[in-house]
Amino acid sequence: MKDTQPSPDCKASAEAKAERQEPLRAGAALGMVGNVKPVVLASLGLAAVLGTVGFVFAKVDFNAGASNLSFPLPSSQPLPAHASSKSSPAERLIQTEIDGHTPEGQLILAYQHLARGNETQAFSTAEQLVQRQPDFALAQLLYGDLLLARSGRPEAATQVPQAGAASGAAAVAAASSIEGLRAEAKLRLAALVERPPHNALPRQLLNLTPGVRHAVVVDTSHARLYLFENGADGLKLLRDSYVSIGKLGTGKLQEGDQRTPLGIYHVGVRRDEAAARYGAAALPLNYPSEYDRVLGRGGSSIWLHGERAGNYARGPQSTDGCIVLSNDEMRSLADIVAARETPVVIVEKIEWVDRKLALKAPADNGFEQAYQAWQQARLSQDAVSLRGFYEPGLERGSDSTAARLDANLARMAKQELPVQRLERLSSLPWPDAPGVKIVTYRELSPGGGAPKLKRQYWREKDGHWTIFFDGLVS
CATH class of the missing domain: 2.40.440.10 (L,D-transpeptidase catalytic domain-like)
Known part of the structure; x- marks a missing residue:
């Protein structure tokens, strides 16, 4: 396994970093209190966030006191274990119990309060969150939106301060940052609603x-x-x-x-x-x-x-x-x-996949037979049979490279490389290529000592499984 010093990646945006502190400063200046009109919440983009749970757009009617999301999820969508299959995404969002001890949980609680039409509680939760986690940009955006709504100037949420000749670039960067945060909110909420199926x-x-x-x-x-x-x-x-x-x-x-x-x-x-x-x-x-x-x-x-x-x-x-x-x-x-x-x-x-159905699913008999045959040949040091499992001409430190394979097989022919036990840990199919499998296993020698952790890559062609890499995991 490659383990080298990496090059820099995932660079943070300086503009977004500076913007995170604005809502807190704005809150001190505004000092506004009171509930927010539904139309104001909608204009701030909160409707778009709350209405896209499940990746399906739906109208949010704050006048009704809660999100009016009437569309059904496809039957294949994951459901919370406690949720009824007839409940709407909005009902699941409102009813799901949230662990408010984590920053994400506290953020979701704030959105939950909004979906229930309780802006005051949403504001309080968002305020507590930005005080606890001031570097949480999405929490700052939500808090800032609610502050602007209370101030009676919701249009300021979409305005970018002018900065001379650089204002065009600043406006684009700010809009992109806000869109990214709204997308983050939708994904976090969708994860709450679209839970994995039970069992x-x-x-x-x-x-x-x-x-x-x-x-x-x-x-x-x-x-x-x-x-x-x-x-x-x-x-x-x-x-x-x-x-x-x-x-x-x-x-x-x-x-x-x-x-x-x-x-x-x-x-x-x-x-x-x-x-x-x-x-x-x-x-x-x-x-x-x-x-x-x-x-x-x-x-x-x-x-x-x-x-x-x-x-x-x-x-x-x-x-x-x-x-x-x-x-x-x-x-x-x-x-x-x-x-x-x-x-x-x-x-x-x-x-x-339902685990009960998975237990009844047919095994990949072709691969299992090939693996068991390889395992038996290795345990018995059957050099002639083992050669037929390995593809020729492969490099990169594998036991299946030509020179190393020849040397190992020659020693096995003399019974010089005994193995006490081979313990398979996993056999995983490549996600979009079921004809490729990755096997991780431990090799224990009769003389004791630390087991060797090894990994194989198998592939199938014309019904025949062969190994194209077999080596130690470093």
């Missing part, structure tokens, strides 16, 4: 063994990271977090394209020495993987990391390719996951 798992995690303690899945279209814990009863969702991804979206192909890769990766050794640049903690990912290299994809230094000082979070698409969490969320994640073993599945959208 469901992402399809890519169905074959994890108990040896893998945790797994991470990133749903890039919903700007959400899901952390799963593996226990005696199988995988369970531990928590989920808002994340930011590449400025130009997903599908990374080359260095500097500002895209986040899609695929299956594993976390490297935690890096804390670059805190000024990468926040509270950072976990390198092994991008490009061996399959990425086969496809000709390049680039480097794709990490899961926190936010730099002075910024709680950023817009949904605002990094140079990394996946960025708030510092508190990143710290909690880094404290839990095991280096080199924890898979990180990055997809456009998670395909949730």
Whole structure:
């Protein structure tokens, strides 16, 4: 796994940083109190935020005292375990119990109060949040909107101060910053309403063994990271977090394209020495993987990391390719996951599968037969059979490179490389290529000593499975 000093990424906007303090200064100057008229709230863009839950536009009628969102979600949409399938997104937003101890939870509480028509409570919650977390730009925007509404000058929310010849660029930057924050609000609210189905798992995690303690899945279209814990009863969702991804979206192909890769990766050794640049903690990912290299994809230094000082979070698409969490969320994640073993599945959208149905789903018999045959050949040091599993001509330190494979097979023919046990930890299909599988396993030798953590990349062609990489995880 590549683990080098990264180049700078995910640059913060100086303009946005300066703007974060404006609402607090405005509040002191205005000193306004009282409730806000519904039409004023709508003009501030709050209607657009609250009305886009579930990524479907709907009219918000504040005169009714709550969001009037009557559209149904598709039947395939995830539902909260406690919510009725007949409830509307607005009802779920209003009824869902929120943990107000986290900054995100407190923000959602404020939006919840607005959806219920309780502006006074929303204002109080937003005010407490910006005092607690002054670097939370979205909270500052919400608080500033409510201050402007109370002042009777809601139109000021869309006005940009003139700054001479540079005013045009400043206006564009300010508008872009506000749009990014509104998009962040929509995604955070949608994550509250569109919860994963009860007792469901992402399809890519169905074959994890108990040896893998945790797994991470990133749903890039919903700007959400899901952390799963593996226990005696199988995988369970531990928590989920808002994340930011590449400025130009997903599908990374080359260095500097500002895209986040899609695929299956594993976390490297935690890096804390670059805190000024990468926040509270950072976990390198092994991008490009061996399959990425086969496809000709390049680039480097794709990490899961926190936010730099002075910024709680950023817009949904605002990094140079990394996946960025708030510092508190990143710290909690880094404290839990095991280096080199924890898979990180990055997809456009998670395909949730009922775990009961998944247990009845047919296994990939072709691959399982091939893997079991390879395992038996390796345990018995059957050099002749093993050669047929490995593709020729591959490089990059794999045990399957020509010179190393020949040397190892020669020793196995003499029974000089015994293995006591092979413990498979996971077998994960590449998200958009089920004919490619990534196997992580431990190799234990009869003489004792530390087990060797190794990883294989298999692919299928014309019904025949072969290995194109098999090597130690560094």
